[in-house]
Amino acid sequence: MPDVTIVEVGPRDGFQPIARFIPTEEKLAIIQGCAAAGLHRIEAGAFVGTAAVPQMADAEAVLAATLALPGADPQMLVPNARHARRALAAGARHLVWVVSVSEAHNRSNIRMSPADSVAEFAALLPELEGVRLRVNIATAFDCPFTGRVAPEAALDLVGRLAALRPDAEYALCDTTGRADPAHVAGLHAACAEAFPRVAAWAFHGHDTYGLGLANIMAAHGAGVRVFDAAIAGLGGCPFAPGATGNVATEDVAWMFARMGASTGVDLGALLPVARRAAALPGGCPGGRVRQAMAARPAHLAA
Amino acid sequence: MPDVTIVEVGPRDGFQPIARFIPTEEKLAIIQGCAAAGLHRIEAGAFVGTAAVPQMADAEAVLAATLALPGADPQMLVPNARHARRALAAGARHLVWVVSVSEAHNRSNIRMSPADSVAEFAALLPELEGVRLRVNIATAFDCPFTGRVAPEAALDLVGRLAALRPDAEYALCDTTGRADPAHVAGLHAACAEAFPRVAAWAFHGHDTYGLGLANIMAAHGAGVRVFDAAIAGLGGCPFAPGATGNVATEDVAWMFARMGASTGVDLGALLPVARRAAALPGGCPGGRVRQAMAARPAHLAA
Incomplete structure (x- = not known):
């Protein structure tokens, strides 16, 4: 067991906003590279409406190929029961259910109220025996439409879901990148205290305002x-040119490696994959380690 | 008193690596903008050899104009006694003495051993009555030539200097950007414990590997x-294209503002200055808030 687990979400959250379709074989080359570098948990794609998110139209093929990789544990994001069933039919054994704390965001993202998302999750559970579950609590800190989210509202939603499936992994998601370290530490600590039966907690941050790694450290400090x-x-x-998105995997791996924490990631193997991903047409890459390492003398590269 | 004080070092550490000379009036426009946005402590430049660092050739004029700004407290970096005397003759009332823990770095940077830098500092002290002092402990964590620096070596250097002037402010400097949050928190905590008479501690980070804000939070956690x-x-x-340098002032101000901590900085006033600085020919700007804020709806801009 590594000290810290990185879930590679690039093939879903990273590829999704890229307008130009990434050929399936290119997606798979990056996924294979990530897996070979030690990233076993990979959010390989989403089962969603292909009219809304054409980039995810090849989810079945991507899932099948990822399932075939030695040691890989692909998780597939699903917004509702219909798409969850599509994922299961395609062989998915690890699903990501996403609900927003913010009603405005859930209606925009999933086209129903958070309460209806919870009800649909509850109704689906009998079909999810033996399926590993990640639950993403979107807009846990901040909403693109309504701003800062009250911790009480986030706790309320987590509580309703955790009562149904405490054995799932719950991720508090900083959808906008506007959470700050104090907010992240405080909400994670409050959740852990309020819901001690929850199997695992995760943090999904964004680096839009440069706080990605600081927020990861804050969540780490909260356990x-x-x-x-x-x-x-x-x-x-894509509506904010130059505003980068997710925290870069290579930056997270580098940070924990510097602190002597194991992530299971071989950074030397990951960097060429990161360079390939950064070169995807229409992408908006972020992160620093990729460029900083390119200029290091070999004896200082570790 | 703000909860947190940001020292604006752009006019020294930010301008210094820019090869093309920035006209004095452009430097002053940026300094004036920073001061007007609430940044009172400004490292306005360095008194150094102009052959080695031609960008700092107008230090006298920049200092004089900055001293005239209402509320401004310009600090001037000096590498040795000769340049310190130049700074004092030009009217400086706040000096930054810099010494590296790493002998290789001090010899490269200051052209003497750290021990000789300490001895020169000691000999100069009688001339520094009434002068505010910042001491920069360069390569406190990592050296560009020799890699990771042992905490014991950093503590030893701080101890020798602090014995001479405990009333100074001591900054642990992450010269390479390769310090990690655990390292930063640990060394600051060790220094505070070992040298309780030191008047104030500061942290000077770089964001080359994306850890600038995470390290600031780590130092903040250590007091x-x-x-x-x-x-x-x-x-x-300039030898690592795309590898950004200092932590962006606007990112630090934004982060603390999100946490409800006062820095005294008016971010709305600072952003146009940041955009002007980012546009300097030959510069290598970093930070995220500048771009992220440009794309925000007005009601979410705070």
Whole structure:
């Protein structure tokens, strides 16, 4: 067991905003590279409406190929029961259910109220026996439409879901990148105290305002050991040119390695994959380690 | 008193690596903008050899103009006694004495051993009555030539200097950007414990590997309340294209504002200055807030 687990979400959260379709074989080359570098948990894609998110149209093929990789544990994001069933039919054994704390965001993202998302999750549970579950609590800190989210509202939503499936992994998601370290530490600590039966906590941050790694450290200080990150920091918002998105996987791996914490990631193997991902046409890469390492003398590269 | 003090080091550490000479009036426009936005402590320049650092050739004029700004407290970096006397003759009332823990770095930077730097500092002290002092402990964590620096070596250097002038402010400097949050928190805690008579501690980080804000939070957790930052994240190494340098002042101000901590900085007033600094020819700007804020709806801009 590594000290810290990085969940590679680039193939879902990173690729999703890229308008130009990434050929399936290119997606798979990056996924294979990530897995070979030691990233076993990979959010390989989403089962969503392909009209809304055409980039995810090849989810079945990507899932099948990822399942075939030695040691890989692909998780597939699903917004509702219909798409969850599509994922299961395609062979998914690890699903990511996403609900927003913010009603405005859930309606925009999932086209129903958070309460209806919870009800649909509850109704689906009998079909999810033996399926590993991650639950993403979107807009846990801040909403793109309504701003800062009250901790009480986030706790309320987590509580309703955790009562149904405490054995799932719950991720507090900083959807906008506007959470700050105090907010992240405080909400994670409050959740851990309020819901001690929850199996695992994760933090999904964004680096839009540069706080990605600071927030990961804040969550780590509150006991979190599972962190989402995207190869090359992909996931920038296409409506905010230059505003990068997810925390870069290579930056997270580098930070923990510097602190002597194991992530299971071989950074030397990951960097060429990150460079390949950063070069994807239409992508908006972020992160620093990729560029900083390129200029290091070999004896200082570790 | 703000909860946290940001020292604006862009006009020294940010401008210094820019090869093309920035006209004095452009430097002053940025300094004036920073001061007007609430940054009172400004490292306005360095008194150094102009053959080695031609960008700092106008230090006298920049200092004189900065001293005339209402509320401004310019500090001037000096590498040795000769340049300190130049700074004093030009009217400086706040000096930054810099010594590296790493002998290789001090010889490269100051052209003497750290022991000789300490001896020269000691001999100069009678001339520094009434002068405010910042002491920069360069390569406190990591050296560009020899890699990781042992905490014991950093503590030893701080101890020798603090015995001479405990009333100074001591800054532990992450010269390479390769310090990690655990290292930063640990060394600051060890220094505070070992040298309780030291008047104030500061942290000078770089964001080359993306750890600038995470390291600031780590230092903050160890009790530090003074942080160096450079407008627009200037200070990138010209030998590492794309590898940004200092932590961006606007990112630090934004982070603390989100946490409800006062820095005295008016971010709305600072952002146009940051955009101007980011546009300096030959600069290597970093930071995220500048770009992220440009794309925000007005009601979410705070």
